[in-house]
Amino acid sequence: MKYLSVKSSFALFAIVCALTFGQVAGAQTVKVDPDIPSYTKVTGVSGNIDSVGSDTMNNLMTFWCEGFAKFYPNVKCQIEGKGSSTAPPALIAGTSQFGPMSRMMKSKEVDAFEKVAGYKPTAVPTSIDALAVYVNKDNPTKCMSIKQVDAIFSKNRKCGGGSDINTWGAAGLGGDWAGKPISVYGRNSASGTYGYFKKKALCKGDYKDTVKEQPGSSAVVQGITEDLQGVGYSGIGYKTSGVKAIELAKSAEKGCFGPSLKNVVGGKYPLGRYLFLYVNKKPNETLDPLRLEFLKYILSKQGQKIVIKDGYLPLPAAKVSELRVLVGAK
Amino acid sequence: MPNLWKAGDAYIWISGLALMVTLVMIGGLLFLIATKGLGSMWPADIGRYELRDGSAYLGQLRARESVRGGDGVSGSEFRVKLKIGNRDIYGLDFKWINEGDVKSRDYPRDAVVLERHEWGDYHGYLKEIRKNGQVIPGTDPEAFSVLLGLIRDANRIHERILKIEKGEIGDINYGIEKQRLKLKGLAVRGEHNPAKEAEYRLKIKEYEGRYKTSEAKLEALYAELNRNEAVMLSAGGNEKTIPLGKIVMAHRPNSMGFVEKAGFYVKRFWGFVSDDPREANTEGGIFPAIFGTVLMVLIMSIVVMPFGIVAALYLREYARQGVMVRIVRICVNNLAGVPSIVFGVFGVGFFLYGIGGIIDSVFFKEALPSPTFGTGGILWASLTLALLTVPVVIVATEEGLAAVPRNIREGSLALGATKFETTWKVVIPSALPAILTGLILAVARATGEVAPLMITGVVKLAPDLPIDGHFPFLHLERKFMHLGFHIYDLGFQSPNAEAAKPMVFMTAFLLILIVVVLNITAIVIRNRLRKKYATSAV
Numbered sequence: 001m002k003y004l005s006v007k008s009s010f011a012l013f014a015i016v017c018a019l020t021f022g023q024v025a026g027a028q029t030v031k032v033d034p035d036i037p038s039y040t041k042v043t044g045v046s047g048n049i050d051s052v053g054s055d056t057m058n059n060l061m062t063f064w065c066e067g068f069a070k071f072y073p074n075v076k077c078q079i080e081g082k083g084s085s086t087a088p089p090a091l092i093a094g095t096s097q098f099g100p101m102s103r104m105m106k107s108k109e110v111d112a113f114e115k116v117a118g119y120k121p122t123a124v125p126t127s128i129d130a131l132a133v134y135v136n137k138d139n140p141t142k143c144m145s146i147k148q149v150d151a152i153f154s155k156n157r158k159c160g161g162g163s164d165i166n167t168w169g170a171a172g173l174g175g176d177w178a179g180k181p182i183s184v185y186g187r188n189s190a191s192g193t194y195g196y197f198k199k200k201a202l203c204k205g206d207y208k209d210t211v212k213e214q215p216g217s218s219a220v221v222q223g224i225t226e227d228l229q230g231v232g233y234s235g236i237g238y239k240t241s242g243v244k245a246i247e248l249a250k251s252a253e254k255g256c257f258g259p260s261l262k263n264v265v266g267g268k269y270p271l272g273r274y275l276f277l278y279v280n281k282k283p284n285e286t287l288d289p290l291r292l293e294f295l296k297y298i299l300s301k302q303g304q305k306i307v308i309k310d311g312y313l314p315l316p317a318a319k320v321s322e323l324r325v326l327v328g329a330k
Numbered sequence: 331m332p333n334l335w336k337a338g339d340a341y342i343w344i345s346g347l348a349l350m351v352t353l354v355m356i357g358g359l360l361f362l363i364a365t366k367g368l369g370s371m372w373p374a375d376i377g378r379y380e381l382r383d384g385s386a387y388l389g390q391l392r393a394r395e396s397v398r399g400g401d402g403v404s405g406s407e408f409r410v411k412l413k414i415g416n417r418d419i420y421g422l423d424f425k426w427i428n429e430g431d432v433k434s435r436d437y438p439r440d441a442v443v444l445e446r447h448e449w450g451d452y453h454g455y456l457k458e459i460r461k462n463g464q465v466i467p468g469t470d471p472e473a474f475s476v477l478l479g480l481i482r483d484a485n486r487i488h489e490r491i492l493k494i495e496k497g498e499i500g501d502i503n504y505g506i507e508k509q510r511l512k513l514k515g516l517a518v519r520g521e522h523n524p525a526k527e528a529e530y531r532l533k534i535k536e537y538e539g540r541y542k543t544s545e546a547k548l549e550a551l552y553a554e555l556n557r558n559e560a561v562m563l564s565a566g567g568n569e570k571t572i573p574l575g576k577i578v579m580a581h582r583p584n585s586m587g588f589v590e591k592a593g594f595y596v597k598r599f600w601g602f603v604s605d606d607p608r609e610a611n612t613e614g615g616i617f618p619a620i621f622g623t624v625l626m627v628l629i630m631s632i633v634v635m636p637f638g639i640v641a642a643l644y645l646r647e648y649a650r651q652g653v654m655v656r657i658v659r660i661c662v663n664n665l666a667g668v669p670s671i672v673f674g675v676f677g678v679g680f681f682l683y684g685i686g687g688i689i690d691s692v693f694f695k696e697a698l699p700s701p702t703f704g705t706g707g708i709l710w711a712s713l714t715l716a717l718l719t720v721p722v723v724i725v726a727t728e729e730g731l732a733a734v735p736r737n738i739r740e741g742s743l744a745l746g747a748t749k750f751e752t753t754w755k756v757v758i759p760s761a762l763p764a765i766l767t768g769l770i771l772a773v774a775r776a777t778g779e780v781a782p783l784m785i786t787g788v789v790k791l792a793p794d795l796p797i798d799g800h801f802p803f804l805h806l807e808r809k810f811m812h813l814g815f816h817i818y819d820l821g822f823q824s825p826n827a828e829a830a831k832p833m834v835f836m837t838a839f840l841l842i843l844i845v846v847v848l849n850i851t852a853i854v855i856r857n858r859l860r861k862k863y864a865t866s867a868v
């Protein structure tokens with residue numbers, strides 16, 4: 001940045017300021033796309049909604065169910081969330097109607113489903129999550145590149161980092177922080193977040209053995225809240241006042257971007273992902289009214305508003321209208 | 331000195347000390363849970379913090395700590411954690427503020443806390459009330475009591491809505507579902523019966539007609555609910571219009587006296603115990619979890635008692651004491667030491683998939699592929715726990731039977747009673763206190779279990795209780811909520827970890843309370859029995 005003139009560096013400063021403020025205000029300025037249709041009630045919907053799957057989407061499903069039940073007072077919801085890997089078996093066995101997953105099904109899981117059902121499951125993206133890398137609120141770290149993240153979490157550094165990072169000094173902090181060891185928090189392997197982070201941030205490498213695997217997304221955040229030297233990953237919806245979501249850079253040259261809607265949709269933030277709802281839908285057949293209406297509700301203004309309430313990011317209108325066709329809502 | 335050891339005084343001191351340590355630990359645990367949980371519901375004063383950068387917050391002080399320097403060592407400056415509420419405006423309910431950044435702090439008497447149905451608490455000032463198109467300014471001295479009255483009215487409407495939703499519409503949906511299953515049953519059996527089919531369809535039409543009238547009623551109530559509004563001002567000057575139907579409670583902590591606060595506290599506590607959860611369990615009450623826990627323990631007790639007693643009777647009274655019985659006894663004792671999750675896995679494999687699958691394929695064919703009994707439910711969870719606790723009951727009952735004096739049995743036999751009569755009328759009553767001791771232990775263990783329940787039927791949210799007004803009233807196949815799992819869920823899965831933390835402690839407190847209540851009930855019964863059968867040696 002040496003060759004930048006004073007003026008341009010001021011401009012850069014202004015941009016950075018705008019970005020940071022945009023991010024601070026991010027949680028509240030996110031609005032549902034006004035083109036998404038509002039949900040209207042139909043008659044003849046009743047029964048049980050059984051959902052087994054992602055822990056990340058556990059609360060989202062609960063919120064949706066609460067909202068849906070306001071339209072259809074006696075629709076009952078039973079929601080289990082112990083990790084995305086629990087969704088496919090339950091869908092196959094028929095013990096659930098919806099399989100929330102925070103990652104795509106693996107080809108193995110799709111095959112297992114197809115073997116029983118005779119067709120592939122339908123994946124409906126419901127919302128967007130930015131997987132955030134959290135540090136303690138007192139940690140001065142502002143930004144990390146994916147290479148650095150990889151070197152902190154992975155033992156074989158497949159993303160191409162030069163050397164292992166296990167102190168905050170090696171991660172770029174100076175002063176008293178330089179000598180402090182990094183304490184790493186992560187999720188258990190049943191979690192879709194675990195798989196997604198491994199794929200995207202670790203370039204499919206392996207986690208270090210020192211990663212403290214937590215039973216829930218919220219547990220990761222709470223661990224870092226108490227641990228000054230902690231770092232970990234979780235959905236942006238789990239942010240609290242005790243932690244800080246740092247900015248990430250795809251590579252050192254491309255600049256840092258925080259986990260805001262604009263950055264995720266614009267493809268600048270490297271760890272954005274869809275949150276899926278898998279259903280068992282026979283091709284060329286309409287879903288039963290309960291499941292159809294529930295999906296329509298999620299893909300509506302009210303459903304997407306709930307996405308924001310839980311701290312995640314809503315879908316753009318174009319995507320929603322495409323999905324409404326996919327699930328069979330006129 | 332050597333005398334002290336020889337006389338044994340030292341041992342008395344050591345055991346006294348050990349007892350004291352245990353008591354202190356139990357007391358400490360209860361104290362910690364009670365203060366962290368019960369304390370959080372107290373309507374704390376709400377401060378207005380004006381910061382040097384011009385922003386202002388209305389918040390309740392939740393924590394204070396010294397700011398850590400770069401080296402992580404605490405410095406001399408402090409910061410405070412405030413519950414600022416207004417999640418829809420600020421994004422988070424909590425905020426850390428350095429005390430150095432605070433320009434001024436005061437406690438305005440007119441600061442209002444609104445507990446809302448959605449988005450958590452709202453902190454702010456009352457600007458005006460819009461009642462039937464008429465505007466009452468917040469400066470009116472009567473404004474707040476008008477607001478309270480209107481909220482009370484709104485809550486009444488809420489109750490009526492709930493009644494219609496759960497009662498009338500619940501019945502209708504239940505009826506429609508039943509007819510639909512009958513229709514599906516015809517198709518599954520390949521029966522062609524147009525008369526019956528038409529009858530079912532007609533019934534569904536009837537129900538749908540009834541639904542329309544209930545729905546119209548509901549719509550009218552909802553309109554009434556959202557007619558009146560409160561216009562609020564946040565500390566930063568943001569205006570927000572809140573329909574009164576979205577408010578649960580309102581209070582002004584800074585202008586409440588101690589007695590008023592205590593009254594409000596009781597109201598809030600009762601709400602926590604008796605309400606359904608809201609907002610993905612982070613708000614509202616935990617009634618379904620309490621209900622589920624108690625019901626599960628009751629079903630478990632009903633199952634475990636006969637099995638445990640009969641097994642113990644056979645082992646002690648009838649079986650020939652030999653190698654075989656000793657092996658069985660060792661096995662029973664070992665069973666008590668098997669980790670609970672192993673029982674859970676057995677429950678899933680045997681009850682859910684095995685027995686449940688068979689029941690479904692025989693009795694609930696028309697509902698397939700969605701399982702009725704072939705999935706987790708309160709019955710399977712209770713049975714799994716019954717398996718888990720049956721060794722405890724067997725061991726305790728056996729001890730009790732062994733302690734019944736021989737001369738009592740012989741007396742009974744000498745009077746001409748058969749062996750069965752002796753056992754049934756003499757031995758068992760004398761051993762009842764011991765049997766109840768076994769039950770107490772079993773209940774205590776079962777109430778605290780979480781791991782096996784997680785896979786046999788407990789879910790995060792199941793506001794429909796396993797008991798309701800529809801035949802057969804007790805719905806054993808339903809999934810349920812449980813206090814132990816609720817603690818886990820709030821603690822590790824909650825989207826709003828900070829807001830849920832006090833609820834973790836509250837829930838833990840209630841769980842302990844329930845164990846204590848169940849145990850005390852059993853102990854009272856046992857003491858009565860002891861008096862009745864005073865000959866018992868136990």
